[in-house]
Every structure is written in structure tokens, then in C-alpha cells.
Amino acid sequence: MTRFYTLQQLADVVDGQVVGDPETRIHGLNGIEYAQAGEITFVLEKKQLPLPEHCRASACIVPADAGPQKLPLIISDQPAVAAARIHNYLLARPFQAEGVHPSAVIGADCVLPEEVTIGPLVCLGDRVVLGQRVTLGPGVVIGEDTVIGDDTLLHANVTVAERCVIGNRVILHHGAVIGSDGFGFATDRLGIHYKKPQVGTVRIDDDVEIGANSCVDRAAFGVTWIKTGARIDNLVMIGHNVVVGEHSVLVAQTGIAGSTNLGRNVVLGAKAGVAGHLHLGDRVMAAAKSGIHNDQPDGAMVGGTPAIDVKKWGRAATAFSRLPDMLKEVRRLRREVDRLGSLLESAKKKEQQ
Structure with missing residues (x-):
């Protein structure tokens, strides 16, 4: 059944200001080219206005300097954030516990709440602890002694190895692997490699999202730690003993070598590579395909390989052409x-x- 909300209800979610009919009924959010009657759309900058004549949306989220428009509006000083929050609000549904599928394999001494969804062919090792309203998609494998917090969602074929700790409201997308062995070995004089046991674990804090087929290796000793609110894209590789700071963003195919520490709100563009045993301060930003080989102070913006100040890199790239x-x-x-x-x-x- 389709649920409708008034424009005023949606504005209240984001502390926005309504211009036009506050009783306009909305059931969904869509892009300008796709929005239909009953849906709200959004623009991020004034230069995107006015809306095209063919736009059929019933309302629009706009920045504060948008001026009068033909549709009812929600005015926000952060329209991108407002659109995201409203979209999540419109899509939210109460948790529906489906219980444990008959084909699931549950180890000894596991702790399962009453409200849980465990899909087909899920395998839980011994002593796994699941929080309330956890959803495990088909084929998920959870190693022994792992703890998973409330409202966490693991999509199909996620693997979490033994002794990992996953926080509340975490989302792990299809095929993500958490807690596989770190890449550690010792090489003798003859060139023969000897594996260094990886006996640490992985900790993922609350509200983290990790994309499809990404890997977070367990620590050699201690912990690999993904802190609160981090966003990790598809196909990202995080080595052993790495620390990813709060609300950092790692874009697709980024790779971080072992024992590197990222501060808060670090942003690494697609295919960025970070060497091991480095420290990247808070709010460091690296352009796509950057190769970071040394420590970076708070607020640094770098690009290129080896990575240098992004302005110098831009001039160097221009000169290269x-x-x-x-x-x-x-x-x-x-x-x-x-x-x-x-x-x-x-x-x-x-x-x-």
C-alpha cells in the first residue's frame, strides 16, 4: 500500500521551509527527468532552475536562493542532504521479522533475538551473537564468536570471519568479506615465503556502509578498525591493522596497505592507493588514482603519483599534456x-x- 506524506511533514524531517501548499501529498522522490505526480524532486544549485516545462513532479527541494517557482517547494540550505534524508524517510519500512530459514545452519550456543531474518543457506559458526532486527541475506557466512549489533543488514553472500565485531545499523553489501587474513609473510634468503599468522580481528562501528566485493582484512595483532559513519564503496581493499576514521569516504577500487591510519572525514578518490604505516590527518582529500607515499597533514588535498599538492599536480598535469x-x-x-x-x-x- 502506497503511503503519502504532506509536504509539511517532509519539511519537518529536514527543518526546511515550505513555500506553496503545505498539504501537497507526496509518496516518493525522483530525479527531475523521471518524477511523476505525487513525487518530489530536487535541484542542488540555482543554475539548474527554472525547472523544465516537462517536469511532472508535485514539489521540489531547492536551495535558499532559488526564488519563486511553479511548484510547491521545500527550501533548504543543504538541498542534497535534505533530498537524501527525505528519500530515506519515504522509503523506510518497519522491520518484518521472517525468522530462520529451514536451510540455515546455526552453530552451537548462538544467541538469536526474537526479531531476526536469517535467509536461505546462511551459516553461523558457534557462539555467534546477533542483535535485534538483524537481517542476513541468502548465503551469508558468519564465523564463530562474532558479534553483530542491532538493525544491521548483511546482503547475500557476505562473509564475516571469526571473532569480528560489527556495530549497529551497519550495511554490508553483496559479496563483502570482513576478517579474512591480512597479507603478511616473511621471505628467507632463497626467496621462499613463510606466512605470518594473522591473529587479530576486525571492528566495524555503528552506521558504517561497505560496498559489494570489498575486503577488510583482519589485523596481524590487535584490530583493523572502521570507525563510525565511514562509507566504503565497491571493490575497496583495506589491509591489516588499518584504521579508517569517522565519516571517511573511500571510493571504488581504493587500496590501503597495512597499519595506515586515516583521520576523520578523509576522502580517497577512485583507485587511490595508500602505502603502509602512514598517517593521513583529518579531512585529507586525494584525487582519483592518487598514489600516497608519505604522511599527510590535516586538510591536505593531493593528487597524482606520487601524490603532491593538488594545485601543483594540476599544473604538472597541464604541463605534461x-x-x-x-x-x-x-x-x-x-x-x-x-x-x-x-x-x-x-x-x-x-x-x-
Whole structure:
């Protein structure tokens, strides 16, 4: 059954201001090109206005400087945040406990709440503890002595190895692997590799989201720690003993080597690589494909490989694109210098005669 909310109810969720009919009924949120009657859309900047004539939305979320529009509005000083929060609000549904599927395998001495959904072919090791309203999708595997907090969702085929601790309201997307062995070995004089046992664990704090097929390795000793509110995209690799600070964002295919510590609100662009045993301060930002090889202070913005100040990197990248023309000019100038040198040499010989 479709649920409707008034525009005023939605504005109250985000402390927004309604312009137009506050009783406008809304059941969903959609992009400008796709929104239909009964849905609210959004614009992030004034330059996106006015709305196109073909827009069929019933209302719009706009920035504070938007001015009058043809639709009822919710005005917000952070329209992107307001749109995200309203969308989540519209999509929220009460938890429906479906119990334990008959094909699931439950180990000894597990603690399962009354409100739980455990899907087909799930496997729980011994002494696993699940919080209230946990959902485990089909094929999820949880190792022994693992603890999972309230309202956490593990999508299909997630694996959490033994002795990990997962917080409340965590989302692990399809195929994520938490707590596999860190990449550690010792090599002798003959080039033979000997595995270093990885006996630590992984801790994931509240409100973390980890994308599909990402991997968080267990610590060699101690803990690999993903702190509150971190957002980790698909195909991200986090090595052993890494600490990811609160509300950091790691974009697709980022890789972080062992024992590196990220501060709060760090943002690493797609395919960024971070060497081991480094410290990245709070609010560090790295452009896509950056190769970070040294410590970075709070607020640093870097790019390139090896990563340097992002402004210098931009100038260097611009210069690099001009190298073929510059090389051609250098060759021309060299020929000209050689010609002038020959003329000068000839003049000197005539004077000597």
C-alpha cells in the first residue's frame, strides 16, 4: 500500500521551509527527468532552475536562493542532504521479522533475538551473537564468536570471519568479506615465503556502509578498525591493522596497505592507493588514482603519483599534456642554436685569416 506524506511533514524531517501548499501529498522522490505526480524532486544549485516545462513532479527541494517557482517547494540550505534524508524517510519500512530459514545452519550456543531474518543457506559458526532486527541475506557466512549489533543488514553472500565485531545499523553489501587474513609473510634468503599468522580481528562501528566485493582484512595483532559513519564503496581493499576514521569516504577500487591510519572525514578518490604505516590527518582529500607515499597533514588535498599538492599536480598535469609540443620546440631551438654556432665559427675563422 502506497503511503503519502504532506509536504509539511517532509519539511519537518529536514527543518526546511515550505513555500506553496503545505498539504501537497507526496509518496516518493525522483530525479527531475523521471518524477511523476505525487513525487518530489530536487535541484542542488540555482543554475539548474527554472525547472523544465516537462517536469511532472508535485514539489521540489531547492536551495535558499532559488526564488519563486511553479511548484510547491521545500527550501533548504543543504538541498542534497535534505533530498537524501527525505528519500530515506519515504522509503523506510518497519522491520518484518521472517525468522530462520529451514536451510540455515546455526552453530552451537548462538544467541538469536526474537526479531531476526536469517535467509536461505546462511551459516553461523558457534557462539555467534546477533542483535535485534538483524537481517542476513541468502548465503551469508558468519564465523564463530562474532558479534553483530542491532538493525544491521548483511546482503547475500557476505562473509564475516571469526571473532569480528560489527556495530549497529551497519550495511554490508553483496559479496563483502570482513576478517579474512591480512597479507603478511616473511621471505628467507632463497626467496621462499613463510606466512605470518594473522591473529587479530576486525571492528566495524555503528552506521558504517561497505560496498559489494570489498575486503577488510583482519589485523596481524590487535584490530583493523572502521570507525563510525565511514562509507566504503565497491571493490575497496583495506589491509591489516588499518584504521579508517569517522565519516571517511573511500571510493571504488581504493587500496590501503597495512597499519595506515586515516583521520576523520578523509576522502580517497577512485583507485587511490595508500602505502603502509602512514598517517593521513583529518579531512585529507586525494584525487582519483592518487598514489600516497608519505604522511599527510590535516586538510591536505593531493593528487597524482606520487601524490603532491593538488594545485601543483594540476599544473604538472597541464604541463605534461604540452610536452610533445615543447619537445618539438626544443628540437627547433637546438637546430637554430647549431646553425648560429656554425655561422659564428665561420666568422671566427675568417677573422683569423
